[in-house]
Amino acid sequence: MASRPRHLPRLLLVTGMSGAGKSTVLDALEDMGWDCVDNLPTALLNSFVHGERESRAGVPVAVGMDVRSRGFDPQALPALLRSIEGVRPEILYLDCAGTELIRRYDETRRRHPLAPDRPAEDGIARERGATAPLRQIADTVLDTTDLTPAELRDELRRRYGGEVDQPxxxxxxxxxxxxxxxxxxxxxxxxxxxxxxxxxxxxxxxxxxxxxxxxxxxxxxxxxxxxxxxxxxxxxxxxxxxxxxxxxxxxxxxxxxxxxxxxxxxxxxxxxxxxxxxxxxxxxxxxxxxxxxxxxxxxxxxxxxxxxxxx
Known part of the structure; x- marks a missing residue:
């Protein structure tokens, strides 16, 4: 995505593969002082950033969206983020190897949202294809395959714990x-x-x-x-x-x-x-x-x- 002035508050779209750790990411960001919301309908994004948070206008915002979110459109989301004024939009794409995602679904006994009556690997393949446009333009692609929840939280603290003057x-x-x-x-x-x-x-x-x-x-x-x-x-x-x-x-x-x-x-x-x-x-x-x-x-x-x- 095109860079914005770094003094603006951050608006982070947390997206990617279901089961790759979105809930863990949002919990960690919330602990670091971010305003976080998960599965926000895209039609409410602008009002959430500017209308519902007037008293916390300078606080960074993280919004979780994936294939389960109402109005989720990987092609249109980047333009929607760029249209929101007064923030610095970023995309964090959470990826994970298919074999590890299958293991996580088996372990939790949850069904993949794109394959409720089919094997999880079918839904994973469909989701990977559907979200590919977001992965290609993401500011950060974070692969969680080999990360424990604690390691993922540590990585997020390093990346999003505060403003820095170097990468x-x-x-x-x-x-x-x-x-x-x-x-x-x-x-x-x-x-x-x-x-x-x-x-x-x-x-x-x-x-x-x-x-x-x-x-x-x-x-x-x-x-x-x-x-x-x-x-x-x-x-x-x-x-x-x-x-x-x-x-x-x-x-x-x-x-x-x-x-x-x-x-x-x-x-x-x-x-x-x-x-x-x-x-x-x-x-x-x-x-x-x-x-x-x-x-x-x-x-x-x-x-x-x-x-x-x-x-």
């Missing part, structure tokens, strides 16, 4: 063997660095531990890569902010998500803090146990560092 930057780590990061705007693959997993004394440690950081730091490719990535991010972050992007996720990946990617995320976060930014750090796969099966095999006997197929 909310999240530096994350992940393991390619467990699936590429779904939330990343920029991804850096660290699998060219010598692998601590094949060092017996380093295997049970992680990239947060000094011995692992020292080991990867000794790789001749480490320092040049970190310096070049820092230079790139220092140049790009202000440009993203100037272009109206409020949130930026930078992900570092290795095979297992426990050593090289974690060390890279930790070091880059420290570098960016020294450069004047305030990044958050999230390690997706840090708690996963070490696994030779996931890591693959060393490139050659006696070479415990670099491998071609895995970490």
């Amino acid at each position: 909310v930057v999240t530096i994350s780590s992940f393991g390619f063997a467990r699936g590429i990061s779904r939330t990343a705007d920029l991804v850096f693959d660290m699998r060219f660095i010598a692998n601590p997993h094949w060092i017996d004394e380093l295997r049970p440690l992680t990239g947060e531990d000094a011995p692992v950081q020292a080991y990867v730091g000794d790789d001749p490719g480490w320092a040049p890569a970190m310096e070049q990535i820092e230079t790139l991010l220092s140049a790009l972050i202000p440009r993203y902010w100037a272009a109206g992007k409020s949130y930026l996720t930078v992900a570092f990946g290795c095979t297992g998500g426990r050593h090289r990617s974690v060390a890279a995320a930790v070091e880059m976060a420290n570098r960016l803090r020294k450069a004047g930014f305030s990044p958050n750090v999230r390690h997706r796969d840090l708690a996963s146990p070490p696994s030779d099966t996931i890591e693959g095999e060393p490139a050659s006997p006696g070479d415990a560092g670099v491998d071609e197929a895995g970490e």
Whole structure:
């Protein structure tokens, strides 16, 4: 969506896939002082923002709408948001993998709103297609597949807890063997660095531990890569902010998500803090146990560092 002056109060449309966490998001925003309403008919949106909230005119507003909301039209909603004066409209689209949505519906024994008499996967497919226009133009797409409710609340506090003068930057780590990061705007693959997993004394440690950081730091490719990535991010972050992007996720990946990617995320976060930014750090796969099966095999006997197929 086109950027608006940042001093205006925020109007956040919370939408996306049913079962992706809309209720949790609205509850968290309400706890942070936002005025929140769920399933508001679109015809009442303008009156709610300006007519029913005169005493709280400067308070940010979050409105939950999805396929269950009366008058929900993914094609027309963006223009409706832009037509409301005196606010800064944003769209938060909540996404989630289909398999996880099916699990959640099975767990809660609820029926999908678009498939009351059919399997949940049919409704999920229909909803994903229907809401695609909103996903394409959303200011933020937040994938909740791998997030617990507590992690989702933490992420929302970082993103919507107050006004900032720079984008909310999240530096994350992940393991390619467990699936590429779904939330990343920029991804850096660290699998060219010598692998601590094949060092017996380093295997049970992680990239947060000094011995692992020292080991990867000794790789001749480490320092040049970190310096070049820092230079790139220092140049790009202000440009993203100037272009109206409020949130930026930078992900570092290795095979297992426990050593090289974690060390890279930790070091880059420290570098960016020294450069004047305030990044958050999230390690997706840090708690996963070490696994030779996931890591693959060393490139050659006696070479415990670099491998071609895995970490």
